[in-house]
Amino acid sequence: MRSRPKVAFFDFTGCEGCQLNKLNLEDHLLDILEQVDLVEFREAMDETAESYDIAFIEGSLSTPSCIERIHDIRRRTRILVALGACAATGGINALKNIHPIDDVRETVYGSEKYRFPTLPALPVSAVVQVDYEINGCPMSLPEFLNVFKALLMNKTPDIPDAAVCVECKLRENECLYDRGMVCLGPITRGGCEAICPSFGQFCTGCRGLVSDPNRQAMLDILTDHGLSLNDAKKRLLLFNSHSLNPSSGLTH
Amino acid sequence: MSRNLHLNIKHLTRVEGHGNIVVNVTDGRLERCELEIVEPPRFFEALLKGRHFQEAAIITSRICGICSLGHQITSLKATEAALGLEISEQTRLLRQLLIDGATIQSHILHAYFLAAPDFFGKPNAFKLLTTHKDVVLRALRLKRLANDIGDIVSGRAVHPITPVPGGFTRLPTETELNALLKKLIETGRPDMQATVDTFSTVLDDIPDFTRETEYISLKNADTYAFYDGDLFSSDTGSATVDQYRDWTREFVVPHSTSKHCRHTRDSFMVGALARWNNNHEQMLPAAREAAQTLGLKSSCHNPYMNTVAQVVESDHCLEEAIAIIDLLLTRGLKPEKPNQQPTRYGRGIGATEVPRGLLYHDYTYNRQGNIVAANCVIPTGQNLANIDADMKKRVPEILDQPRETIQKELEMLVRAYDPCISCSVHAIQVTFTGGAPPA
Numbered sequence: 001m002r003s004r005p006k007v008a009f010f011d012f013t014g015c016e017g018c019q020l021n022k023l024n025l026e027d028h029l030l031d032i033l034e035q036v037d038l039v040e041f042r043e044a045m046d047e048t049a050e051s052y053d054i055a056f057i058e059g060s061l062s063t064p065s066c067i068e069r070i071h072d073i074r075r076r077t078r079i080l081v082a083l084g085a086c087a088a089t090g091g092i093n094a095l096k097n098i099h100p101i102d103d104v105r106e107t108v109y110g111s112e113k114y115r116f117p118t119l120p121a122l123p124v125s126a127v128v129q130v131d132y133e134i135n136g137c138p139m140s141l142p143e144f145l146n147v148f149k150a151l152l153m154n155k156t157p158d159i160p161d162a163a164v165c166v167e168c169k170l171r172e173n174e175c176l177y178d179r180g181m182v183c184l185g186p187i188t189r190g191g192c193e194a195i196c197p198s199f200g201q202f203c204t205g206c207r208g209l210v211s212d213p214n215r216q217a218m219l220d221i222l223t224d225h226g227l228s229l230n231d232a233k234k235r236l237l238l239f240n241s242h243s244l245n246p247s248s249g250l251t252h
Numbered sequence: 253m254s255r256n257l258h259l260n261i262k263h264l265t266r267v268e269g270h271g272n273i274v275v276n277v278t279d280g281r282l283e284r285c286e287l288e289i290v291e292p293p294r295f296f297e298a299l300l301k302g303r304h305f306q307e308a309a310i311i312t313s314r315i316c317g318i319c320s321l322g323h324q325i326t327s328l329k330a331t332e333a334a335l336g337l338e339i340s341e342q343t344r345l346l347r348q349l350l351i352d353g354a355t356i357q358s359h360i361l362h363a364y365f366l367a368a369p370d371f372f373g374k375p376n377a378f379k380l381l382t383t384h385k386d387v388v389l390r391a392l393r394l395k396r397l398a399n400d401i402g403d404i405v406s407g408r409a410v411h412p413i414t415p416v417p418g419g420f421t422r423l424p425t426e427t428e429l430n431a432l433l434k435k436l437i438e439t440g441r442p443d444m445q446a447t448v449d450t451f452s453t454v455l456d457d458i459p460d461f462t463r464e465t466e467y468i469s470l471k472n473a474d475t476y477a478f479y480d481g482d483l484f485s486s487d488t489g490s491a492t493v494d495q496y497r498d499w500t501r502e503f504v505v506p507h508s509t510s511k512h513c514r515h516t517r518d519s520f521m522v523g524a525l526a527r528w529n530n531n532h533e534q535m536l537p538a539a540r541e542a543a544q545t546l547g548l549k550s551s552c553h554n555p556y557m558n559t560v561a562q563v564v565e566s567d568h569c570l571e572e573a574i575a576i577i578d579l580l581l582t583r584g585l586k587p588e589k590p591n592q593q594p595t596r597y598g599r600g601i602g603a604t605e606v607p608r609g610l611l612y613h614d615y616t617y618n619r620q621g622n623i624v625a626a627n628c629v630i631p632t633g634q635n636l637a638n639i640d641a642d643m644k645k646r647v648p649e650i651l652d653q654p655r656e657t658i659q660k661e662l663e664m665l666v667r668a669y670d671p672c673i674s675c676s677v678h679a680i681q682v683t684f685t686g687g688a689p690p691a
Contacts (some may be wrong), residue, residue: 015316017410023361023392024399024409033378041376092314095299103298138317138410192411199407199414200421204310238307 005053005152006038009083010073012059012066013093013121017138018084019058025141032145035152051076054151057130060093060121067119067127074128079151082124083144085137089208092137093121095242123242132157137206137239140192160191162208164203168194176202182225183238184235187213203243205239215244255280255651259362259659273662274507275647285643287666289508289638300615301628303556305331306592308615308623310314313411314583314630319362319672320411321354321402322606323628324334328417329480330613334600335621337418337591346405346420348479349576350412351604352569353401355478357409358607359569360398362670364391367559370664371454387450393570394443394566395636397435401573404428419590426585433577436570444567448542451563455547458560461660463645464553465638466517467526468499470605476527476534476568478605484530487516493603496612500629512637519637522609523669524561525552536575539568555642558668564609594621608632608672632671637676639669 011019016189019041022029039049055077061070074080085091098122124130134140134147143160164185168175176183178195184205185197216238222232234245237244275285294313303311309327313320324346332339364387365377374380380388402409404424414420423435424432471490472481483491483499491499503513528535532543532550543564548557583670599616609631616625642665650658 015305015314015320017314017320020317020361021410023365023395029392030381038378062274083471092311095311096295099298099301137314138408195408196413201407201413201416234302234304235307 004035004037006039006048006049007036007054007056008038008052008073008077009056010040010058010069012057012070012087012089012124013062014059014084014086016058021138021141022144023121025119025145028145032148032239048071050076054079055085056083058083060090061124062093062119062121064119065211069080070124070128075195077129080124080128081147081151082130082133084139085135085206085208085239086121088133088135089240090121090123090126091206091239094241095237098237098245112159121242125223126242133159135159135189135207136192137204140195143191160189161188161211162190162198164188164190164192164194164207166190167192168197170194171198176200177210177221177225182222182235184218186221187215187218205236207239209240209243257651257655257658259655259662261659261663271666272461272472273643273666275658277645277647277651280651282644282647285526285647286507286640287643289510289636295628296628300623301686303621305335305594305617305621305623309416311350312613312628316672318358319354319606319608319611321350321406321409322611324412324415325351325479326602326604326606326611326613327615328415329602329604330600330615331417331617332600333602334596334598334615334617335417336595337593339419339591340586340588342586342588343419344479345576345580346423347415349573349580350405350415351399351478352455352573352576353398353405353409355569355607356442356566356573357395357398357402358670359393360394360447362607362667363447363559363563363566364388366670367664367667368454370660370667371457371573386632390443390446390450393439394447397440397443399430400435404432415515416590416592418592419588421590423585423587426581428582429577429585429627433574433581436574436577440570440574444570447563448545448567451560452547454546455560458554458556459646459664460554461556461642461646461649461665462553463555463642465641466515466520467529468515468522468634468678469519469527469530469610470603471531472534475572476531476536478569480604483610485515485520486530493601493612496601496603496614500612500634502629502633508636509626510636510643512640513634514637520634521555522631523558523636524565524607525555525558526609527605528552528561528564534569535564536568538571539564542567555638556665556668557668562670592667597621599625606631608670609634630672632669635669635671639666639671 026174057072061067086093134144147157167190168185171194181183183202185203187209188203188205189207189210219232223229259275261273272288274286274288299311306332309324313324315323369377372380399409406415409412414422467486469484470477470481471484500513502513505512529551538630545675546560546565548560577655597617597619601614603612611631614627615623618624
């Protein structure tokens with residue numbers, strides 16, 4: 001019999017909410033743990049390992065040591081999965097990339113800024129090859145389970161690529177635009193079952209953009225519904241500063 | 253004793269975030285003993301620059317996945333104070349209910365998954381499955397139940413959806429609240445009792461250590477304070493929340509990307525033990541009984557007992573959640589829209605007791621409703637100086653013990669504070685100048 005695949009979880013710059021979410025799998029978690037050899041997960045256990053079959057990466061890369069560590073993990077692992085918005089798209093961390101990096105350091109740390117080396121917050125794929133991405137802030141548990149199960153069965157996981165609006169319509173929600181709100185559902189990648197609009201809150205774009213987003217049409221909709229062009233652009237950047245503004249993330 | 257001891261525990265496990273413990277003893281003399289904070293900074297205040305009041309809580313809840321609800325509620329309170337937005341009694345009760353759920357969730361996670369492996373002599377909670385499966389399953393059930401409160405009232409326990417400035421975008425239904433109430437009573441209460449019993453069997457493994465310090469928390473005339481209240485210190489008594497800068501005087505230390513804090517002494521403590529010490533008389537009867545079972549005295553100066561105080565508080569929060577749902581159902585839920593019409597633009601401060609202690613958010617808004625200045629002070633940052641002071645007292649006391657024992661006791665000490673390092677490095681004071689960011 002083949003040995004159980006070695007699985008590891010790594011956290012970089014982020015809130016660790018996706019790690020926490022995994023503990024909310026409860027019974028499923030125990031079922032999965034029986035199928036794998038969990039070899040590294042700093043937040044929950046003391047042990048470490050030399051190599052992995054599947055490495056899940058949480059968080060953005062934002063310091064020189066993050067870059068070193070991710071190269072090291074990539075060398076040791078067969079499959080690398082970016083887990084959650086920070087790792088997959090840069091997430092909310094990448095908001096800092098739209099400001100000149102030296103200004104950010106100086107406003108926060110003042111004259112002490114040289115003690116705190118920082119880079120633009122990058123998604124993992126900006127530095128090493130990523131095999132699969134699980135989106136969302138926080139990641140969706142059903143999606144995580146689907147990808148995990150597919151990988152354990154040597155199948156290619158199905159990553160959603162239809163807009164949040166599609167799932168929102170399937171749930172027969174009243175459109176938030178008809179309720180006087182503005183929402184990023186039209187260009188945001190689904191897979192969340194439109195959870196925010198279903199709870200009456202606008203889509204923030206946390207799952208990244210669909211693969212062929214019409215940015216101009218989105219800006220037109222936002223400005224038609226009352227936002228200034230500047231506010232509309234700001235709203236788009238909330239979770240997507242890296243993909244919409246890649247130059248600022250890579251040239252500072 | 254002329255011992256040499258050099259410990260450097262890198263990336264301490266079973267805590268939230270990245271920290272190292274460093275101890276240097278030469279010829280029996282303690283030269284260095286501190287918790288290094290090495291978490292990468294995230295510059296959250298810079299992220300808030302120019303952001304609209306509807307976005308502030310969405311951004312700040314992402315400071316921390318474990319404390320997301322606490323950050324969100326505190327952020328909303330700061331925004332509402334700054335913009336003069338009144339909230340209803342119903343909104344207040346629902347927020348208190350959410351805090352109860354988040355507190356149980358966080359305390360149970362810490363007590364069972366991060367701290368308990370030390371008591372049971374295991375490297376992690378998964379290894380407890382072979383010997384104490386019922387305990388692990390019970391912990392998962394309690395966590396699920398606490399998360400149910402978050403899921404039903406706020407849409408999602410991690411990074412909640414429905415709480416917004418002025419109220420909620422969606423209210424739970426009475427059917428949902430009835431089902432939740434039933435679960436809290438039928439499975440929550442027995443599981444909580446069993447939790448108290450389990451932790452009462454490991455009390456011998458809690459190091460016998462005492463260091464009296466200043467204890468700071470909120471204090472509220474009506475309840476054991478979580479949602480709001482005045483500042484209270486075991487040394488100096490009460491003050492209003494707008495005094496918070498004097499109560500959290502921040503200073504930079506070379507070994508930490510998070511600033512340290514002091515009030516009147518060199519250090520102070522916030523969190524479950526501080527709240528217990530300051531407010532135990534207002535704790536609900538069931539929880540006071542649990543405190544007795546667990547040997548938690550009305551004035552406790554052993555920081556290792558913080559984990560025990562968390563178990564006691566979980567019991568209190570469970571009972572409070574049951575009482576609040578009961579009250580909401582008796583009154584009936586009124587459909588309400590969030591009040592988002594500002595009556596002023598200026599500065600507002602929110603202070604909340606979150607699982608690890610007192611959290612402050614302080615925002616200033618311009619007339620467009622965008623943030624021009626922000627400051628957040630985090631419980632873990634407030635505790636760091638106290639952790640160092642505890643270690644400096646503890647190491648000489650146990651210097652005749654084997655190296656492994658010293659290492660384990662220090663790790664347990666840091667874990668007892670349940671530090672949330674992600675939070676602590678992501679909020680450092682900043683004042684912005686200039687307008688909106690380039691888009």
